[in-house]
Amino acid sequence: MARNFLTGEELTAEEQLRLLDRAIELKADRLSSRALEGKSVALVFDKPSTRTRVSFDVGVHELGGHPVVLRQGELQMARGESPRDVALVLSRMVHAIGVRTGPHELLEELAEHASVPVINMLTREHHPCQALADLMTLRERFGTLDGLKLAYFGDGNNMARSLLIAGRIAGVEVAVAAPPELSLPELPGVEPAEAVAGAHALYTDVWVSMGDDEADAGRRRELLEAYRIDAALLAQARDDAIVLHCLPAHPGEEITEEVLYGERSAAWDQAENRQHAQKALLELLLSGA
Helix, strand or coil, X not given: CCCCECCCCCCCHHHHHHHHHHHHXXXXXXXXXXXXXXXXXXXXXXXXXXXXXXXXXXXXXXCCCEEEEEECCCCHHHHCCCHHHHHHHHHCCCCEEEEECCCHHHHHHHHHHCCCCEEEEEXXXXXXXXXXHHHHHHHHHHCCCCCCEEEEECCCXXXXXXXXXXXXXXXXXXXXXXXXXXXXXXXXXXXXXXXXXXXXXXXXCCCCCCCCCHHHHHHHHHHHHHHCECHHHHCCCCCCCEEEECCCCCECCCXXXXXXXXXXXXHHHHHXXXXXXXXXXXXXXXXXX
C-alpha cells in the first residue's frame, strides 16, 4: 500500500479504484467515517489556496481529526531550517503532512525524512489530489472510467501531467492539446481538433499560473489563444461531453463564460469532489498508521 502521495503514481490501479469508490460513499454520507479520530494532520501552505485549503481543512475535521494549518512563513523553513529537520519534528507530533508549495524537490525531501505519510497538495510539477477529484467527477457522470477520453487544452503544466498519470492508472485516454512552446517535455501536444474528437470531457486550466513569469504573460496568452474552450470547440466533442476546470478560472481567456457556467459544466461538482476524494485518500494512507 502507498505510504506517501507525491505524484499519484504511488497508487496501484486497484487502490485508485477502491479510493474512488470510497470517495463516492463518503460524499453520500459525509460524517460516516471517524478514521482520523484522535489524529492531527499538518497542512503546510506556501502558496495561497481556496479549494485545497478548505477541502483539506474541512475533510480532516469531518473524519474526526484536527487540521494544523501552517501558512507561508509560519514554519522555521522560512528562516533557514532544513526540510529534513522539519520532517523529523512534524513526524513526532502529527500523523500526516500535506504540503502545497512550488519546488517538487522540497516535497520529496520532506517525504524522504518523514516517518508519517506526506501528501502533495500541489507542486510546480504535480497536482495529484486534483486529478483524483477529476476521476471521481468522471465516474459520477459516466458511471465508469473504462473507455473514457479526456481532452486537456492549454499549458502543458502540472495539471496536464497529473491527468496523464491518473488517467494511465485508471485506463482513461488523456489527450493534451498544447502549443509546442508550452508542451510537456515528455509529451508533445496535439492539435485541438485531434484532442477533442470523441472526447467525453474537455478540461482546461488558467493560462498564467502562480509562479509564472508575469513579464511573459502576454506571449503565453498569444500562444494559447487557439486553445480556448468555447461553444464551437465543445460542439466537436461527444454530445454528452462535459467541461472540467480545476479553478480558479479567468472567463474569456482559457474558457468562455458561456461554457464555464453552462449546463454541460461539471466544474463545481469537480471542486466539491476535492474534499471527498481527499478524505478517501487520508483514510487509505492512514489506515495502517
